Amino acid sequence: MYKCDSKKDIYLPLPATVGKVQPMTKYESFFSCQLDSGEELGHMPGQFVEVSIPGIGEAPISVSSSPTRKGSFEMVIRKVGNVSKALHGLAAGDKLFIRGPFGTSFPVDEAMKGKDIIFVCGGIGIVPVRSAIQYVLDNRDDYGRVIILFGAKTPHDRLFIEELDKWREEKNVTFLETVDHRDENWSGPEGVITTLLPLVKVDKDNTVAVVCGPPIMYKFVIIVLLEAGLREDQIYLSLERNMKCGVGKCGHCQISNIYVCQDGPVFRFSDITDIEEAL
């Protein structure tokens, strides 16, 4: 039998405190939190945590801030289930409980280093990717060109509005965005996110793409990136599944032979092209 000295209970969530809550859209709210232990969360961009409210349950949530920004970690919570609804009822000073961080991260210190980076985010796909964007901007000299493409359904669904403007103004960042359906207050482009891709020139051999968005978006974005000359191993994406335990035991997140909670949520596209059920 396997012996292990670990006494650590992998299912035990640790207390954290909400520092700030801010509604972002009708369904999404922004949370900034700190572990009560005073320690940093210790995550890398792209990883997720399991957030608990005792009595309500637990839900997987991506960390949206970069570990380069110390002192707290940030999440965007979309009201979809019991836990996220209860989280929306929290205010600054309230407690929540955290396990993690779990899973793989965007290769900010490996494959992405020294390369041009193109971030392609659809809707709430911006949430985990923001962590990587912040990380790259905080270590700007380590990377080549930085291109950020963002697409939302409507102007009301745009997240991190102020930060989007900052990126737009940043000198050594190319930022483009679009909405699927415009309204009277929107003067920017209208159309799906793939319409932005032809507008930027990518150095196909020297670029890494980071893609995140709703399931339907991946297929189209990947086709366009491949047409632009990127190889499958230059594309990274983040997948969503039903993550219960976060530690590779419960089986819920399994797609073919991979466990999204451990082998993902961030995957190199070339590693999952053969995997049925992935996209």
Add this chain to the structure above:
Amino acid sequence: MSKLKVAFFDFACCEGCQLQIYNLEEEILDLLELVEPVEWREAMSDQSDDYDVAIIEGSITRIEDEKRLKAIRENAKILIALGSCATTGGVNKLKNNFEVQDVKEYVYGKDADMPHLDTYPTKAVNEVVKVNYMVHGCPINIKEFSYIVRCLAIGKEPKIPDYSVCVECKMKENVCRFEYGEICLGPITRAGCDAKCPSSGMWCFGCRGFVDNPNVNAAEDVMAEYGKTLDDLRGKMLLFGSKQEY
């Protein structure tokens, strides 16, 4: 936290499900810490229109019932259907297998056409108004009812199983009724009763209604393998599966 104001209403049924609630015994005091009954014919004489939660027991079998139910729905923030009669139409739907007039004559004989005995084909509560929560079963499983009340009290959507009775039956390590050559409706019936019947040596007769996507065709197919006919299965499904929507 202020208590939830609850009103109980009964329609066509045996009131056996309410009885389960009294059977909570000591726990009923815990329940009353969370809810305040404002109308409960079986337990109190007061009547009130001021309630948050309406608990409906029984099926809808008359035009007047329908009007009364719609008025209750208007008044209630949350409406709960209690027991098979309310959630699926239950045994009351048996009569929908026949012509209404035949049923009336069979039950009431020469009084069949008296106005106060007027009846129409049975409806489940959600065939008339929107239902927020269903407490399935004939009778209900009081543990599940208690769980639902506690969920409402802490603001959480209760999780009602959408898997079959077999799941709970297997956890209890019962010998499957099929091994005795009996037909059991467990595979297509919604769990949540802790497999009460198979655990006491009976086949499941489907009182909690079908799971959301029951494979009824498969059930019919499978009968042949057990040397049974479709009619055997339909006979079993009659009691609770009559004209059930799925």
Add this chain to the structure above:
Amino acid sequence: MTVKKLKKAAFDKWVAACIGNQRVFGVQAKEDRFVFAPLANAGDLRLDYDVTILPPKKYFLPPRETLLKFDRKEGFESVFDSQPFVLFGVHPYDMVAISQTDKLFAMDQYDTHYFDRRQKATIVACDVQNASKEVFAGCMGTATVDDGFDILITKIDSEYLVDIRTEKGQALADTIKDAEDADEMSLKLRKLVWADNTKLLQKHKLNVRPDVLPRLLDRSYEHPVWEEKAQRCFSCGSCNLVCPTCYCFDVRDDVEWSLQKGQRYRVWDGCLLSEFAAVAGGHNFRRNRADRYRHRYYRKGKYIPEKIGEVACVGCGRCITACTANIANPVEVYNKLVDEGK
């Protein structure tokens, strides 16, 4: 360590002594079938059983297991409340399944809840005396077992060979009286039992070596058998729940009436159940019955083997019996893939 030989009377006395000294769960009759249950009398132990309804995994991963208790203000606390116990009568195929589950619960992240129970168990395995009607352990290499247990019992004629392998086993065997060391002859006979069992436990014949299954499945994803069989699937999950190598679970919270305190617990789940791969918000990644039906065969024959190097079907045949639709036989399905791949 040592192999002892006991006559029936001495064996029964030893079982009685075990019961007197500790908590023992042993195989017993339940109606027409067998189950592991708390053992009160040595006479109730039925080592001549064919197969139990549920595998012994229920003692390591109970159908419902409290992981944590919580106070809604204070937070969570781990719950470890199991007591030492002896498991009497584990068949070789189930022993192999336990060892596999050990690997999976230790891998990458160590599951202290599982191992708290696992380490408190003394396992007395026993060679099969009567083959069940659906067993095919003989094809899976699991009709006999050489490790994982603390003691292995083999019945030879009217005598019992008690093979003591670990210190835990030795501690349990300390109460054995009137035993001699097994002689050469008995050990030879035991080898014959093993050889026989490998042949006898083949009520279904797999037409391919188990280690070829991953490659077979590699090319069978689009095979019509999934759709065809799944048409009759109830999504009842019975094939998952009775399987000794299935270990998926769901995690839930429930509060007490006070609404302040409560428990977080895990319950058995199954990949055949309709909501298994659904995420909050409603999207279901395996909405079709056929996708879920196929997943089980891939998990047993490809995904788990890729993780631990062993096929995750030990041939106990329980799923075959449990499936009321009669579509859960792994041998039938895998053989179909072999035949039609030619």
